[in-house]
Amino acid sequence: MNLDFSRLKGNDSYHAMIQTIIPRPIAWVLSENDSGNYNIAPFSFFNAVCANPPLIMFSVAPATDNRGEKDTLYNIRQRRQFVVHIADASLAEQVTQTAASLPRNHSEAGASSLTMSKMTKFALPRISQAKVALGCQLHQLQTIGHEGTQTLIFGQIMQAYIDDDIGYINEQGRIIINPQKLMPLARLGGDIYQLPGDILTIERPK
Template sequence: MLINMDSLNGTQTYHLMTQTIIPRPVAWILTENEGGNYNLAPFSFFTAVCSNPPIIMFSVGKKPSGEVKDTRRNIERTQSFVLHIAGSDLAGPMTETSRTLDYGDSEMDRLALSLDKDWGQPLPRVTQCDVAMHCSLYEIQEMGNNKQGLVFGEIQSVYLSEKVATQEPRLQVDAKSLDPIARLGASEYATLGDIISIPRPE
């Protein structure tokens, strides 16, 4: 099968990409709404792009109405956000936060999740996540015909739970313990199966 991308409409292109570019890590992003409550939403067009300075990127589309999504709106206003890596046990709540809500309607009011407001950062983190990164906005670029927002964030601090991280002899995060959820196509997700280790060439 050979598919000419020019023959596909936007929805068909999206489905092809999301079913073949797999698995994708998920950035679960918390931002602050104008009313002082919090927005929480998942993004699977997400990756690390630079280590000096430490910069991540995730891509934000628009609401079905064409409005800018709440996550981008909040980041542009506050210049900060918290990125979580969710374990597979949080796949249900994380998926629920992809629901389109009116601005200011907080996902936190609908879910049995708690926030840690005392971890020393300007925004809280979701307590149930073993990894949280407080990020400041580095820049936003727009891409494509639909003005997809590429949000670049500089990591300012990282929370790692003792369940997944050790520091001897150097920092090591146990991938199996973290058990990160990964996005596939349609309504499918993946968890970590067997982990193989292959030494990199000198």
């Protein structure tokens, strides 16, 4: 099979990409809306992009209804803070539920039985059930694609919560996280998720 992407429509390109660029990490993003409620939504066009300053990036498509832009983008544009969670296998159902489109200013937290915990040095709370949470300050918004079809949200990590059961700091001061204990969800095509399986360790050349 050879695909000529210059001949594919946007939706066809999307489906080809999400089934070949796999697995993809999931940014499970909490933001605050105009009513003071917490919007929660998953995004799988997501990764780390810089260490100094510590930046993450995720890509947001337009809303499919008449709102124009998704609640997550609107909230971050207004308040400039958000929390990115790394969800594990036990949260797969809740992650999927928070992908539903709710009216603006409604909260996905209540609809998915999620609870909040305070972060020590960050204004927004984190999802209590998630083992990793990254409190982020908006660094930059960038619109890309034909007719502005995607918005890249760059966030600078200001504080990280890591569950003590999955990680520690070694004698050299390096943070070590056990991926088998974290069991992070990864996104495949369609409605399919992936969990960590066998882990391969290969030493890099000197």
